[in-house]
Amino acid sequence: MAYIANARMYSVDAAAALAWRELFSWLSRASGVDLDIIDHAFPLPLSELWSRADLACVFMCGLPYSRAARPPRPVAAPVPAQAPIPGLPVYATYLVVPAVTKFLTLEDTFGGRLGYTVDGSHSGYNALRHHLLPYYRARRARLYRESIGPLYTPRRVIDALLSGDIDVGPLDSYALDLMLHHQPDLAPKLRIVAATDPAPIPFLVAAPDCAEDVVSRLQTTLATFASAPACAGLRDRLCLEAFTPVVAEDYHLMTRWDAEARIAGYPEPG
The missing domain is CATH 3.40.190.10 (Periplasmic binding protein-like II)
Incomplete structure (x- = not known):
């Protein structure tokens, strides 16, 4: 089964969007998860994207996540290189x-x-x-x-x-x-x-019913992003240090x- 990946929330311009596509391509190869990197650009509603059953690696804001009756599965959170608290997502x-x-x-x-x-x-x-x-x-x-x-x-x-x-x-x-x-x-x-x-920053999510092994493979691979030689240029282009596990309870701050x-x-x- 093919799953979708999307970084619309942080595809702030053409250069950033290209870097995200390259990251998802690396993630798909390294994890063995077949990711279909889709466009879902404004003015298409984000709510439509987040409701898809084939989500595997899509950015979601913490506020709708914390309000969701059936929240998606957390995959990983990015750690910005210039995070307001260094080293944290x-x-x-x-x-x-x-x-x-x-x-x-x-x-x-x-x-x-x-x-x-x-x-x-x-x-x-x-x-x-x-x-x-x-x-x-x-x-x-x-x-x-x-x-x-x-x-x-x-x-x-x-x-x-x-x-x-x-x-x-x-x-x-x-x-x-x-x-x-x-x-x-x-x-x-x-x-x-x-x-x-x-x-807590917007993070990558999978659909509530996404297979456990798919989420696990994505998480394991994203955990190597900080040190993977193949991602050295992407770390610079995406202004990112790492991806880290999501602490879902932290997002209660928003509600x-x-x-x-x-x-x-x-x-x-x-």
């Missing part, structure tokens, strides 16, 4: 503004236009709201005159920033690492004004943050 959300603006702090952006990705995203919505919650509690009022979204992807958040459609927006820190690595011309155009607390904001009467960022 975590990421953060950067609050970013255009470099040409006068905004130097997050507070400077209050009263402006806030962008967000989609309400099912941790980095682009849930973590953003969690970071803004103390300011909302202090003011007991909206922080921004307008919330603009869904923008869906990190690239579309950057496009909205650079076009002037929003004043500040959230970016998955690992996605930004990849974009800046492959598109260094973006660096002088953006300014990070704040970062959220770290959270706790969601519940905390809703109890406080702050159901959406803005």
Whole structure:
């Protein structure tokens, strides 16, 4: 049986997408699992991808995973080379503004236009709201005159920033690492004004009914990524140190943050 692999969440540009395809090709050869590397690009819904019965190695955000009635099987989590806690499979959300603006702090952006990705995203919505919650509690009022979204992807958040459609927006820190690595011309155009607390990063999943030996072979092979000579170039191109086992309980953090904001009467960022 052929299974599917997909890295849409971190295929932030053509160069990154090619590197992910090469990683999955290596993984298929080294593990002996027949992986069909598919495209499932925006605007196709991620929910359709995550519901497929032939999933074997597909990135999934921790928030929908933690909410799933029947969650998929964890395969492995990536460890970014620039993870906010070195050596751990975590990421953060950067609050970013255009470099040409006068905004130097997050507070400077209050009263402006806030962008967000989609309400099912941790980095682009849930973590953003969690970071803004103390300011909302202090003011007991909206922080921004307008919330603009869904923008869906990190690239579309950057496009909205650079076009002037929003004043500040959230970016998955690992996605930004990849974009800046492959598109260094973006660096002088953006300014990070704040970062959220770290959270467990999106990870590779298989379908709930995926065969145990398939998941095991993928996990065993991905555990060698950090030292495999064949992956030396991929480690650089994907800004990754390693893949590590998933601790599913860690992702409960995301539903706790969601519940905390809703109890406080702050159901959406803005």
